[in-house]
Amino acid sequence: MASDLQGFLTFLEEQKAKQASHFPTVKFDKVLSFMATTSVSGTWNAVSVNRIRALEPAASGRELRITLTGPIARRPQKGECVTVHVTRVEQYQGYQVKTKTLGAGTAEADLLEQKDDALVVKGAHIFTVHHSPYTLKFFEHVPFDEVQDTVAGVRYALAGVGETANISPRFIFHHESEAGKVVLYHGDGLALKTYMNLKSNRQEVRLVLDLDRFQGFAARGTVEEFAPHQHPEAYERICQGFAAGNWGKPSRVFRSTVEAVEPIVPVG
DSSP: OOHHHHHHHHHHHHHHHHHGGGOTTSOSOOEEEEEEEOSSTTOOOEEEEEEEEEEEEOTTSSOEEEEEESOOSSOOOTTOEEEEEEEEGGGTEEEEEEOOOOBTTBOGGGTEEEETTEEEEEESEEEEEESSSSOOOOOSSOOHHHHHHHHTTOOEEEEEEETTOEEEEEEEOEEEEETTEEEEEEEESSOOHHHHHHHHOOEEEEEEEOTTTOOEEEEEEEEEEOOGGGSHHHHHHHHHHHHHTTOOOOSEEEEEEEEEEEEEOEEO
């Protein structure tokens, strides 16, 4: 196995123990990760980890401005949006804030604004993300006060760029080495935005991070749904993890074959 993939595998094992203190009620070996997807086949979500400087409501009261330190991975192109994921992991709660889509009648200035060494992301839609594979929920037009109360003091955000760019949390309940590659396994309870992206584009960037420092690895891989009999050990581990969190049984189970990894650290 290549040294970078071996380093990623070692990091995964270390995070099992290190992340346990963040999730004391779910007594099962697991690693929280974040799936970054897009809706266009053959494309990757361009992701970064940025420090948060400010969260402010827009004048309309239905939009959110997020000021980030440093640049995001790249600027959006036509048909793309920017999404920012802010989460308080211990509470299984967070928010995904998406800009408008760049295109006819929408300029980059409607999505982003540069302020010296900071970048203001102009969120047009706010979605609530409840952090468990079974109880993911999204609500539009979340009041700013609710966002502020939930994520006040959170230091880091995950930013992504792409068509229908989405970043959502998944617990890795099992991983293994296969033909010199790392394979990650997770389950879903509901078919929401990530699943809709995977129907058209199976490529993902999986962020696995130290939840104290928000640095770790960005792993590029290909996701596929599998039947329980195809990988019985992995399926059993996923079911045990769901049971430990009182999330019932997964309705779908997935494996992601990691093709390449690179270190990722907060920008700025």
